[in-house]
Amino acid sequence: MSEMPVVINEISAAYKELSPQMQRAAMVVLDDPRAVAVHSMRVMAARAGVSPPTMLRLATRVGFPNYEAFRDVFRRGVSTGTYGDRADNLRRRTGHDGVPGLIARTAEAAIHGIDGFTEAVFSHEVGRVAELAAAAETTYVVASGASFGQAVSFHYVCRLAMPGIELANNMGIRAIDGLATAGPKDLVLAISTSPYAAQTVEAAQFAHRRGVPVASVTDRRSSPIALIAEAAICIDTSSPHYYPSMITLNASLEILSAAIAVKLGPPGVKAISDYEVALRESGYYWQDPNDR
Incomplete structure (x- = not known):
């Protein structure tokens, strides 16, 4: 190679x-x-x-x-490349073309990555993962590191339409522990991009060995969590930043959450409406006292 x-x-x-x-x-x-x-x-x-x-x-x-x-x-x-090498390259390049150049290059990379969402294979895999999640008794989301923050947001948004979604490595437990009761009627959604988090890969492989369907959001078809997946959403995380871009990852998860809600149909719409009513009745949202 x-x-x-x-x-x-x-x-x-x-x-x-x-x-x-x-x-x-x-x-x-x-x-x-x-x-x-x-x-x-x-x-x-x-x-x-x-x-x-x-x-x-x-x-x-x-x-x-x-x-x-x-x-x-x-x-x-x-x-x-190591984060240090990429950070040094970022420093040198920004020293040459300044912050405006950094902003332009970051925006250009993000636009290119999101432009890849229009490809037929991306649409097909999003639809397939959404179908698997909508049909599963429980969807377990697994992510680590920076991807974990994206997974938390995805889990929160999806939970409005699909109560049967769990963050496998929530509350400080290992992802594998969170998957101990997962079975063939469930789904494990593994989220990781290069360099792949060992905890996420191992949890996905653990589920796969136990006959639990696996889907993934990752950066290439050859990634360890794509190779064992029933469906894999692949995104471009290239960026001038020293860390892989979170922009395309966040955008792809936003699209996936919407696709899942669509696949759930009227029950999903009702679940979202009921959740919103409960939040408003509990006083979750701030209101200006003058508007009450």
Whole structure:
């Protein structure tokens, strides 16, 4: 398996032998390798001022069967760098183009990631996970680290429509402990992106071995929680930040919670309405005394 520095060196070594158009394509890759991970072939071609097929020819020139295989190397390179390395790169890059540049690059990466939601495979997997969750007796959500915060929000929102949803590793218990009573009629929804949290992976594998259906929200089909999943929602977490982007993860979970509510139909709508009434009657929401 090729690594990003190896591919960059191969492009550099071949540069003088490339046609003028391919040299322009090569230069945009060499100038900003991380952009390859974030942007599509079409966007990179526009940056280089060449046609998309020229980017494809560059990829095949250095030994890749297609552009996606070429791009995957850069995705891995970006996601597997240490947080310290990425933080140092962030510091250097921001020192060059300032906070406005940082904001622009972050927004650009987020827009690109969310643009991937329009792909047919994303829609299919969201629909499939929603179907599994709506049909399950109990849906157990498993996440760790930064993803845990996203999972807590997702669990809270989903609980309005689907009372049978549990946060497996809530209240400080291990995720595996929370799945001890899960069975074939339940669902485990594992949430993790590279670098994958061991607790989440192990809990998903534990459930899978016991015959509990597993679904996942992750960053690639080859992730350990996607390989054992009945359905896997894959998102692009590329970002100039030193940590994988939480923007696309949060957005995908928001979409999934809405899709689950739709799949639940009228009972889900009634559950949401009843929950809201209970909150209002309990005084949960603040009211201006002048409006009472």
